[in-house]
Amino acid sequence: xxxxxxxxxxxxxxxxxxxxxxxxxxxxxxxxxxxxxxxxxxxxxxxxxxxxxxxxxxxxxxxxxxxxxxxxxxxxxxxxxxxxxxxxxxxxxxxxxxxxxxxxxxxxxxxxxxxxxxxxxxxxxxxxxxxxxxxxxxxxxxxxxxxxxxxxxxxxxxxxxxxxxxxxxxxxxxxxxxxxxxxxxxxxxxxxxxxxxxxxxxxxxxxxxxxxxxxxxxxxxxxxxxxxxxxxxxxxxxxxxxxxxxxxxxxxxxxxxxxxxxxxxxxxxxxxxxxxxxxxxxxxxxxxxxxxxxxxxxxxxxxxxxxxxxxxxxxxxxxxxxxxxxxxxxxxxxxxxxxxxxxxxxxxxxxxxxxxxxxxxxxxxxxxxxxxxxxxxxxxxxxxxxxxxxxxxxxxxxxxxxxxxxxxxxxxxxxxxxxxxxxxxxxxxxxxxxxxxxxxxxxxxxxxxxxxxxxxxxxxxxxxxxxxxxxxxxxxxxxxxxxxxxxxxxxxxxxxxxxxxxxxxxxxxxxxxxxxxxxxxxxxxxxxxxxxx
Amino acid sequence: xxxxxxxxxxxxxxxxxxxxxxxxxxxxxxxxxxxxxxxxxxxxxxxxxxxxxxxxxxxxxxxxxxxxxxxxxxxxxxxxxxxxxxxxxxxxxxxxxxxxxxxxxxxxxxxxxxxxxxxxxxxxxxxxxxxxxxxxxxxxxxxxxxxxxxxxxxxxxxxxxxxxxxxxxxxxxxxxxxxxxxxxxxxxxxxx
Numbered sequence: 044x045x046x047x048x049x050x051x052x053x054x055x056x057x058x059x060x061x062x063x064x065x066x067x068x069x070x071x072x073x074x075x076x077x078x079x080x081x082x083x084x085x086x087x088x089x090x091x092x093x094x095x096x097x098x099x100x101x102x103x104x105x106x107x108x109x110x111x112x113x114x115x116x117x118x119x120x121x122x123x124x125x126x127x128x129x130x131x132x133x134x135x136x137x138x139x140x141x142x143x144x145x146x147x148x149x150x151x152x153x154x155x156x157x158x159x160x161x162x163x164x165x166x167x168x169x170x171x172x173x174x175x176x177x178x179x180x181x182x183x184x185x186x187x188x189x190x191x192x193x194x195x196x197x198x199x200x201x202x203x204x205x206x207x208x209x210x211x212x213x214x215x216x217x218x219x220x221x222x223x224x225x226x227x228x229x230x231x232x233x234x235x236x237x238x239x240x241x242x243x244x245x246x247x248x249x250x251x252x253x254x255x256x257x258x259x260x261x262x263x264x265x266x267x268x269x270x271x272x273x274x275x276x277x278x279x280x281x282x283x284x285x286x287x288x289x290x291x292x293x294x295x296x297x298x299x300x301x302x303x304x305x306x307x308x309x310x311x312x313x314x315x316x317x318x319x320x321x322x323x324x325x326x327x328x329x330x331x332x333x334x335x336x337x338x339x340x341x342x343x344x345x346x347x348x349x350x351x352x353x354x355x356x357x358x359x360x361x362x363x364x365x366x367x368x369x370x371x372x373x374x375x376x377x378x379x380x381x382x383x384x385x386x387x388x389x390x391x392x393x394x395x396x397x398x399x400x401x402x403x404x405x406x407x408x409x410x411x412x413x414x415x416x417x418x419x420x421x422x423x424x425x426x427x428x429x430x431x432x433x434x435x436x437x438x439x440x441x442x443x444x445x446x447x448x449x450x451x452x453x454x455x456x457x458x459x460x461x462x463x464x465x466x467x468x469x470x471x472x473x474x475x476x477x478x479x480x481x482x483x484x485x486x487x488x489x490x491x492x493x494x495x496x497x498x499x500x501x502x503x504x505x506x507x508x509x510x511x512x513x514x515x516x517x518x519x520x521x522x523x524x525x526x527x528x529x530x531x532x533x534x535x536x537x538x539x540x541x542x543x544x545x546x547x548x549x550x551x552x553x554x555x556x557x558x559x560x561x562x563x564x565x566x567x568x569x570x571x572x573x574x575x576x
Numbered sequence: 577x578x579x580x581x582x583x584x585x586x587x588x589x590x591x592x593x594x595x596x597x598x599x600x601x602x603x604x605x606x607x608x609x610x611x612x613x614x615x616x617x618x619x620x621x622x623x624x625x626x627x628x629x630x631x632x633x634x635x636x637x638x639x640x641x642x643x644x645x646x647x648x649x650x651x652x653x654x655x656x657x658x659x660x661x662x663x664x665x666x667x668x669x670x671x672x673x674x675x676x677x678x679x680x681x682x683x684x685x686x687x688x689x690x691x692x693x694x695x696x697x698x699x700x701x702x703x704x705x706x707x708x709x710x711x712x713x714x715x716x717x718x719x720x721x722x723x724x725x726x727x728x729x730x731x732x733x734x735x736x737x738x739x740x741x742x743x744x745x746x747x748x749x750x751x752x753x754x755x756x757x758x759x760x761x762x763x764x765x766x767x768x
Contacts, residue, residue: 257754296768433638519597553654562598566611572581574622 044272046080049140050115055108059094059101062114065169067299069096071290073283078102079135080278087111093277095290097299100138115275118300125288134284136277136291157184181331205338212504223247223319233318240319264507291399418463419474425454426483426496436482442530443498447485450496472496491543495535506539519552519560584646587717588626591619594647595763597730600655602664608667616657617674618667625690630732631678633685637662640715678734687735696735697728701749 046083053062063069072095079089087104088111094101103321104111121141128134155170159177166178175184222231223246225239234239279287426445428436437445437453449466455462462484463471475496476482486492499505506529513528514520520528526536540561543549550564579592593599593615596729603609620632629643636644637659666686669740678687691699700719704710720731729734742762743749747766751757752759 238660433708544603544605547605547607550603550605551601552655553601554597555658560597562596563606564598566596566598566608566615569593569611569615571618572613573594573619574589574626576702 045140046078046113049119049273049275050102052110053101055091055112059096059103060376063096064098065098066175067098069094070294071095071110071287073279073281073287074105075279075281076102077278077280079278081274088246090280093287094295095287097294097297099300100291106421116400117295118298120295122290123291124292125284125294128279128284134279134282136279136288138275139279140273140275142273159184165383172224181335182328231317233320236318314425348403355574387429415471415476416469416477418471420478422454423478423483424449425457426450427479437494438498440546442537445496446503447494447496488542490541491538493538501539503539503542503546506514507546509547510540510543510561514549514561514563519562521560525561553555582652586627586646588623590647594619594650595653597653597655600650600657600661601660602658613665613668615710617669617672619647620665620669620689620692621674621688622694624688627731629688630730630735631685631687632666632675634659637756678732687732693735693738693742696731697746697748700736700739701743701762701765703728706762710762710764713754713761715754715757715759717757719760723725724751 058067059072072092074089074092076093078085078091080088088102088109090106091104091112093104098116100115100117102113102115115138119140120138122139124137124139126135126137156165157175158165160178160184161182162177162180164177164179166175176182177184188349191495192340205415223234223236225242225244225246227244228239230239230241232246237242237246239249279288279486368373424436426436426438428438437450451463451465451468454468472485476484482495483498485494485496488501495501509524509529515527522537522540523533525540526533529536531539541550544551544561547567549561549562550566552560552562554560579595582590582595583594584590599612599615603612623644623646624630624632627643632644636642637648637657640649648662663683666683667674669688670677670686672718673689673692675686675688677683678685704714707722707726716736719728719736720733721729740749740751742760744751748763750763752761762765
C-alpha cells in the first residue's frame, strides 16, 4: 500500500534517460533488486533495476517493464537505513517516507506545459515540478499545492504591489497571504510570524495562521505496522548496495528537487515579495537576470561572428565577379579596370579582408603610393615648417636630428582626428626625402635599434669627418666632450660614436677604472719600428 | 698624436705603438683589435727573444714585479695590459702555433715559440757539432746549463724534448734513458 501511495507507475520500456526531467541527472543504477512494500515482499517487484537520479528513484522491472515499473520522488524520503546482510539474507536499504504525501502524486506535472505566474508565458513540458524556471522571465515555478493548477494561478496573477494595500482576507488556495504591518516600524511581515522581522515587536494577529497543507490535499495516509512512518525496502540480491546507498544519500543531501530560491523554505509561493526574505529574493532575482542578459549578449556576439564570416565570403565572391567582368570588358574594349572596381578592391583590402587569389593590381598600388606621397609632403611641412605663420617646424627645435616616436606623436597631434598607425607612418618615410630640403632621411642605430630622422649633418660619414677633425686637433676626447661639441644629447652622441667605432674610424682607450676616451684610429697600416728581430 | 719608440732599461726598443694608450685596451671592433693583437704578438715574441724568456703567464699581467713588466706596463702613459686582453692575445698566438699552453689543458701559462721547434733542432745540432760533442751521450742538464753559456742556455725541458724529437725523426739524435733522467746522443748529419 505504501508503494501505491507514494510511487507513480511509469512505462519501463522507455529508457530511463528519456524519462528524466530537463534538470534531472541520473547518478547510479543497480540491477537484481527486489522491493519490499513495508515489511512484506512486493510480489510484482522482485527483479528489477534501480536508478538513482537527482530528483527521483526509478524501479524498472525486468520481466514486465511496461506495467510493473514505478518511480518515487526523493522529496518524500525522510530517513534511510542500511542493513548489510547476513548468510542467506541479502543486504537491504530501508527508505522511510514522510507522512505527508507529496502533492505531485495527483498528476504528472512534468508532462504538461505550464503557465508562468509573472509573465504569463506558456513553458514547454519537461522540467521537474519544483525545479522549473520560466524560460522568459526566469522566475521559478511556484510549488503547486492544489490539485487544480490553472484557476488559482489566474487569480494570483495581479502584481505583488497590489497586495501591499489590500486588506482582503486570504484566498481559498492560500497562495497569497496578506502581509502584516508592524506597529513600531511599519515593515510588512509574513502573516505567519508573531514578531516583526526587523524590530522584534510583537505583531497583532489579525488573520488565522495558514494551514501547512492546502484543503484540497488527499486524506492523511494510513500508517503501517506500529504507527511508524511508511517504509519501502530495497533488497540487493546481487550486491552493489554500498555504492548505491552512498549515491542515494548524496542525492538526498543534494536536494535538487528543491528550487534554489529561498522562497521554498517557507513553503509559500515564490512570487511574493514580503519580509526580509522577499528583499533577499528580489536581489537574487536581479542578479540572475543580469547573468541571463550577459549570456544573451554573448550569444549575440557569436551570431555576429558568424555573420562576419559570411561577409568575408561575400567579399571574395564579389571580387571574383569583378575579375570576371573586367576580364571580359578588357578583352572587348581594352580599357583598364574601372574605378569602381579598384575602389571596391582597395576598400576590401583596407578592411583587412584577405582575398587569396587576387593579384595586387597596379591600380591599388598606385593609389596607395599617391596617398603616401601626399602624406610625405604633409610630414615634410610638419618637420621643417611651412615658413610664414607656422614657423620653424619640429626639426628646428632639435637641431636636425629627432627620434621617430617623437615625430609620430607630434604629427598625429597636428593631424588631430585622422590619426596614422605606426605601420603607415613607416611606409611614408621612404618618400620623405623627395619633399624635404635639406633632405631628411631615416637612420637606424644598430646597437640599440633607435630610429631617427636626421638632416645631412648627422649622416655617419659627416659625423665621422667631424670627429676626425676634432680628434686631430685635441687628441683624445671623452663622450661627454664630443656631445658638448656637437650639441646633441649625450645618449645620442654615445650612439653615434659607437657607430663610428664599429666603422673603424676611432678606437677606444680605457684606463683602469677610468673613463673611456676616444682616439683616432691611425693604426691600420702600422709599421713596426721596435726592436729588429 | 706623437708616438715615439722607447728604449727600456734592458736595452729593448719598444715600438711607437706601445706609447699609444688605445693599444692597451681591448677593442670591440674586431678589425681594429686584430691589428692590435698582431702587434702585441710580435712585441711579446721579440721581447722573449731579447731576454731569452720562455714562458709567459697571466700572473705577469696581474701582479707587478715580474720579468715582463717592461712590456706589459707603460708607466709613462699610465696604462697596462689587462689579464683578459693578454688571455685573448695568448689565445691567438696558440692558434697560430707561435706558443703552446704549457702545462697542457690550461689557459694561464704558455711556452713561447720565438723559435719554432724545427729551428731549435737545428740550433741544438749545430751547437753539439760546434762543441765537438757528437756521438757522446749528453744529459739534459748538460745541454740546458752548460758551463759556457750557449744559445741553448735556460731552455725548458719540454722544448728540448721537442727539438730532440725533430732531430730523431731526421736521424740526427737519439734519446737514451739513463739512471737519473734522460740523455741524448747526437750523430753527425747524414749528408751525401
